[in-house]
Amino acid sequence: MKLAQSAAAVLLAAVISLQAGPGAIYAAGAKAGTSTAAASTASTVKSHSNDVYNHMLSLLKSPAKQAEAVSYLEKNIRQATPAQATTMLLKLENAEKANLDAWNNKFFKDSVQSKLMKLMKSGDDLTTLIRKTSDKSLKSLLTSARDSGYRLETSEGMFYLVLDYPRYQKVRSFVTADIQSYIDIMTAETKNPFANDAALSIGWTEVTKRALAQEKFLKSFPKSNRAAQVKELYQQYLNVSLHGLNNTPLFDYDTKKIDPKAKSALAAAVSKGDPSKSGYLKTLKGFLDVLKKNNDTLTPDVEKYRKSVSGA
Incomplete structure (x- = not known):
């Protein structure tokens, strides 16, 4: 932030100096200083976007950190380039798909299915169920599933998880045009x-x-x-x-x-x-x-x- 402010100050000084007419030599010096500061700022921004990108990829290496990865993406994706943001999102989707069976095995347990059968009403989502239940173990399971990027569905009397594509709408504007369209297609299919x-x-x-x-x-x-x-x-x-x-x-x-x-x-x-x-x-x-x-x-x-x- 200080660096960005410095670049802005140099630019403002150059503009004022040119208007006041202090001479070509000073103006040229101000212009050179501005270019240097701008280049330094761009380099800093690029370095930070790389840090965000690399940290996201490191989180995705561990299934145990999937919920942390979801939260990190939503909070920091705007600091990455569109190409980096797109890769981050698609790799998160890959991870959610790869870990889906393991998550559903937790939900397919008879004890969980019976609790959900008694608890769930039409229109309930994971957040609603988390608020409704007083069962600590069930609350923890539902919370972890939601935070890891899943939503609850039911079919033929069974409760199961699917990827929460509508949640991707939060970061839609930061990815490339094709993936924006893909998110819309999958959101409609999920809802x-x-x-x-x-x-x-x-x-x-x-x-x-x-x-x-x-x-x-x-x-x-x-x-x-x-x-x-x-x-x-x-x-x-x-x-x-x-x-x-x-x-x-x-x-x-x-x-x-x-x-x-x-x-x-x-x-x-x-x-x-x-x-x-x-x-x-x-x-x-x-x-x-x-x-x-x-x-x-x-x-x-x-x-x-x-x-x-x-x-x-």
Whole structure:
């Protein structure tokens, strides 16, 4: 801070001197001093950003320090360069994924599951449960999980942890554009997963909206460090768009007719977009065209088309 103030003082003195006209020699000296101070300040800033970056990476070497790493990132990421900040965040995500199974093994214990079953109500998150419980061991477990970057979900009567991508929104503005988009995609997926208990848990319109967002990411950032993850997610959405899920089939199991709401959503996406500029929409248009020829019924021709475009 003192160094930055010194650079500012030198610059101000130079400006005043030039306006007063003390002579070219003094002005040149002030300019040289300013350049030296600015260079020194830049060097100090770079050194500090490197220190922040290296300390974050050192914390991530130990699973026991994951919570400390999460807190450190949120407090210090603005002091790193965008490239460093991006690497720090992605390495944290890697660590959270790598340690997720170990964390879930703690939650899969019968004693923990039974306590959560009695305690948890719809809409409760880890912070709410921490406040609600008087069980010290459970409170400690829930707190550690939250602080380590996880959130609690439930499916088929089981409680389990997932990565808390919405929390990444706190540091979104400090990372590169592709990872900002990635955070948004994963935040939507975390807040409202597309499937639960083998059934679609979002509307068909939302399916098309998310698929288009994923496709846009892949077009905009084909070389992104997270392109492979988004491509895998996009493939899931493409398959859902053409097949549905076991408990939310696209075609009725008995009549073989397409779900009217699903067809309407797919058709709306095609009409609002431009199939010539979107592989996803081009696929949907072709699918709808084949359906029209087959009276909206799942026939061998329809099956052949969707296998040719989705591989499933």
